[in-house]
Amino acid sequence: MSSLFAPALAGAALFAAAMLPVAPALAQDAAGGRQPPRISVVGEGEASVVPDMAVVTLSVLREAATAREALNANSTAMKEVLDALKAAGIAERDIQTSRLDIQPRYAQPARDKPQEPKIVGYAVSNEVTVRIRKLAEAGAIIDKVVGLGVNQGGGITFVKEDLKATLTEARKRAVADAMDKARTLAEAAGVKLGPILSIEENAAPPRPIAYAAPMRKAAADMAVPLASGENSYQTQVSVVFEIAR
Numbered sequence: 001m002s003s004l005f006a007p008a009l010a011g012a013a014l015f016a017a018a019m020l021p022v023a024p025a026l027a028q029d030a031a032g033g034r035q036p037p038r039i040s041v042v043g044e045g046e047a048s049v050v051p052d053m054a055v056v057t058l059s060v061l062r063e064a065a066t067a068r069e070a071l072n073a074n075s076t077a078m079k080e081v082l083d084a085l086k087a088a089g090i091a092e093r094d095i096q097t098s099r100l101d102i103q104p105r106y107a108q109p110a111r112d113k114p115q116e117p118k119i120v121g122y123a124v125s126n127e128v129t130v131r132i133r134k135l136a137e138a139g140a141i142i143d144k145v146v147g148l149g150v151n152q153g154g155g156i157t158f159v160k161e162d163l164k165a166t167l168t169e170a171r172k173r174a175v176a177d178a179m180d181k182a183r184t185l186a187e188a189a190g191v192k193l194g195p196i197l198s199i200e201e202n203a204a205p206p207r208p209i210a211y212a213a214p215m216r217k218a219a220a221d222m223a224v225p226l227a228s229g230e231n232s233y234q235t236q237v238s239v240v241f242e243i244a245r
Contacts, residue, residue: 037243038197039185043178047169048232051158054138057098058145059127059152067102067122074124077149084148085130088141094131101125127153133161139224158228170235171201178239186243194242202236 060078064070085095105121132138135158142154160166186193 036194036245037191039182039193039241039243041178041181041185041239041241043174043176043181043237043239044234045170045172045174045177045237046232046234047166047173048230049160049163049166050230051160051228052133052135053159053161054132054135054226054228055157055159056130056132056138056142057127057153057155058130058142058150059099059125060149061123061125061152063105063121063123065121067104067124070122070124071102074126078126078128080148081145081150082128084144085141088137088144089134090130090132090141094133096129097126098129099125099127101127125152135226135228139226142224156226158231160231163233166233167235170233171237174201174235174237175199175239178237182239182241186241192244194244197240197242198238199240200238202238 058081060074060081062070062074062077064073082095086092101124103123103125104119105123106117107120109115109117130141132141138156182193
């Protein structure tokens, strides 16, 4: 009897094996495992704001025959600069040493007499980063410290201290832009836009883009005219919509 049923059993086993790959696919379809059709867009938003603070980089450079002499001269000049900044109302928390550099100076050898480099002096540079919260006084402060010994630096950036409201507005505009793009794509494709499946903001933090503004003097005696202009902050969001069935 077993020999008679062997072919039948083998055929049944082959049939069952052939059906195995189909079963999970059917179960997946039944459980809704397939991702619904979707539309993915990137929305961009931008909001502008007038800066209320200046961040200035100032540096004192002094040279002397020895490193000690150069450092002493630099320290004397920088102390006067720091005292002037504090006298102008700059808080200690807004003044930070950002670089201190001591470098040897070498004699330039004659072209027809090659020789080993020889140290002939030293240069000491001390750099501070200053936050000036009263923009109306920024030009006068810069002019004052230059007169006291600042002879390098001068990098300046205008920023807004509290960006929460500005970035919130930029994000709202980015989402609105994404929704507008999605509606346009859905209409062009002849489909209906479904619910939002995901929203993701760009990982990179929004960076300011400066726009020029007319030069303005905040005070009549401001020796260094400055234009703070306006900063624009941009952000992006990726939004995925389901296509309604």
